[in-house]
Amino acid sequence: MKVYRIQNNKLELTEENIPSIKNNEIIVKIKALSLNYRDLLVTEGIAHWKPKENRVPFSDAAGEIVEIGEGSDRFKVGDRVTSLIVPNWEQGKLTPDKINVAIGGPSSDGVLAEYVAFPENYFCKIPDYLSYEEAATLPVAALTAWNAIIEQSNLKLGDTILIIGTGGVSLFALQFSKLAGYNIIITSSSDDKLEKAKALGAHHTINYKAHKDWIQEVMNFTSGQGVNQVVDVVGGSHISESLKCIKSEGIISMVGVIDGATVGSINTGTIMYKAAKIQGIETGSTEMYQRMLIAMNLHKVKPVINKVFPFDKVPEALSYLKNGSHFGKVCIEI
Secondary structure (H helix, E strand, O other), X not given: OEEEEEEOOEEEEEEOOOOOOOOOEEEEEEEEEEOOHHHHHHHOOOOOOOOOOOEOOOOEEEEEEEEEOOOOOOOXXXXXXXXXXXXXXXXXXXXXXXXXXXXXOOOXXXXXXXXXXXXXXXXXXXXXXXXXXXXXXXXXXXXXXXXXXXXOOOOOOOOEEEEEOOEHHHHHHHHHHHHHOOEEEEEEOOHHHHHHHHHHOOOEEEEOOOOOOHHHHHHHHOOOOOEEEEEEOOOOOHHHHHHHHEEEEEEEEEOOOOOOOOOOOOOHHHHHHHOOEEEEOOOOOHHHHHHHHHHHHHHOOOOOXXXXXXXXXXXXXXXXXXXXXOOEEEEEEO
16 A cells, blocks of 8 residues: 655655554545645644654545454444544543544554554544545544534624634634524635635625734624634734634634744733633544534535645645645545
């Protein structure tokens, strides 16, 4: 089989044997993968942790089960599944022992291969209406958005949410906000992307390049009140901007660090004055994932895929992701 490994700080495509199965494991033939900003940080060696030599990267994949090890009873051969990035977080609160095991992370190989072998709790069955490419977008982008919008939010029908950007997490946040009945504002630097976002259900769009004082646009749309929640994929100094947009007791859901993991100068007095809540969102549990799949299947929510690359063009796909011109998810097909 073909598999990508990180060797000498770069991706190398190698030829290896299909992994042998162990007790309680399943072997999955990977059909599609999707890219996340985390994959870019890891493969470029700028993540907050350094991947081990020969580490297989990537966390998000969909495929078909081709072999089941002794002791495994959750699935059968032929089942269509996706990976779960934090497999030991099956339910309840996130704890250090659960987060320490993450696919494609410091302690575990990832899924950038034609076949993978993992314990059965590393996977979840997917609805039939989704293609493999669509299903591959779910483990990080969709679940992170679902956790922020549905699981952790206290918004009510008709409340206003501000979504930053039009990448994978942002568009899932838009789609789930529509299901929840929220009033949706979304930002982008592209009028074309904003028109597409409107077609997905956004009620108000703001081009932050055309409107330098885009925060005032948010305030104008909300009659000076601000929004109930911001989904912030940028992080860094942008948190100060999000803080200006929320109303009293508003929530800032931190779902990305595109601008870096270090926060700039934040007016902590504003946090106190507004009784603001700034919450980090770390994907979600298997239980949350299953609830999300039920809702998606009920409403036939279709993930937005911008571009699909062949397996031998993964470096090009990462470059495309880094360019930032995508609307929705970037995928790999095998």
